[in-house]
Amino acid sequence: MSRNRDLEAALIRYLPGECVPVILNWFNIHPVVLRISRSRRSKLGDFRGGIRLTPPVISVNHNLNKYSFLVTLLHEMAHAEVFFTHRGQAKPHGSW
Numbered sequence: 001m002s003r004n005r006d007l008e009a010a011l012i013r014y015l016p017g018e019c020v021p022v023i024l025n026w027f028n029i030h031p032v033v034l035r036i037s038r039s040r041r042s043k044l045g046d047f048r049g050g051i052r053l054t055p056p057v058i059s060v061n062h063n064l065n066k067y068s069f070l071v072t073l074l075h076e077m078a079h080a081e082v083f084f085t086h087r088g089q090a091k092p093h094g095s096w
Contacts (some may be wrong), residue, residue, distance in 0.1 A: 030080060
């Protein structure tokens, strides 16, 4: 199975169906790995910028309902956009 089909299968499982094509398109444009992670008490998801040749990684907890998963994923995608736009020179949640 190709990376794109694996990603699409995961998105279909964890997201509301109508948003899957939009999210899949974003991942096709951006070199980011999506990791579905175990449950964590301290956070629902995170973004880690890539170092040298490793791609950035977004992780989201597997136990979220579809809408919580979507909101968390969008939040982490926003972190990725800031990372790509400012090359790590901007604070993740702004200047405050």
